Amino acid sequence: MKFKSLIAVICLIFIPVAGIAGSDSPEDAIQARQEIMKFIGSNMRSLGAIQRGQVEFEPAMTKSVGHAIHAMSLSLPFLFVEGSFDGDTDAKQEIMTSDGFGVHLNNLQNASLMLKNVANKDDFAVAFSQLGQTCSACHREFRK
Numbered sequence: 001m002k003f004k005s006l007i008a009v010i011c012l013i014f015i016p017v018a019g020i021a022g023s024d025s026p027e028d029a030i031q032a033r034q035e036i037m038k039f040i041g042s043n044m045r046s047l048g049a050i051q052r053g054q055v056e057f058e059p060a061m062t063k064s065v066g067h068a069i070h071a072m073s074l075s076l077p078f079l080f081v082e083g084s085f086d087g088d089t090d091a092k093q094e095i096m097t098s099d100g101f102g103v104h105l106n107n108l109q110n111a112s113l114m115l116k117n118v119a120n121k122d123d124f125a126v127a128f129s130q131l132g133q134t135c136s137a138c139h140r141e142f143r144k
């Protein structure tokens with residue numbers, strides 16, 4: 001993977017944010033959060049390539065990916081709304097009633113912030129692993 005394609009992913013992930021302001025129906029909320037998750041997922045794959053040594057570690061790059069994931073994660077709380085747990089979604093209804101979801105969301109936000117500040121490959125490995133754990137922990141509990 002080339003540096004350029006990583007940058008393309010970073011740019012792409014800002015696109016759905018524009019749509020969030022208009023997400024007034026449960027269907028819009030479902031679509032927006034799934035798009036955000038997909039773009040977070042693409043960025044995680046780019047980070048995975050760095051972790052495996054396929055792309056050279058570059059602090060400026062991981063900082064911007066961390067920033068992008070963090071920015072995306074900030075909109076997620078507004079996209080799990082009443083009525084958005086039926087139909088074309090894998091999100092569980094319990095999200096509305098459990099405090100756990102907010103905890104996982106916080107962990108995602110904090111771990112992506114941490115990624116913004118890594119200065120070397122070792123610190124990157126720790127931050128990447130912590131970030132990855134936030135995904136699987138929340139998916140295990142709140143994704144169908």
Ligand code: HEC
Pocket residue numbers: 030033034035037038040041044088089090091092101102104105108131132134135136138139142143
């Ligand atoms: C706070 C909980 C939470 C965290 C943290 C979280 N996710 Fe998700 N994710 C979900 C839920 C809920 C869904 C199902 C959304 C839906 O279908 O409406 C989902 C769906 C997804 C999807 C499928 C999107 C689609 O419909 O195609 C991907 C990919 C994904 N997440 C990646 C990630 C990655 C990568 C991370 C970590 C960097 C992450 N998620 C962190 C809750 C979370």
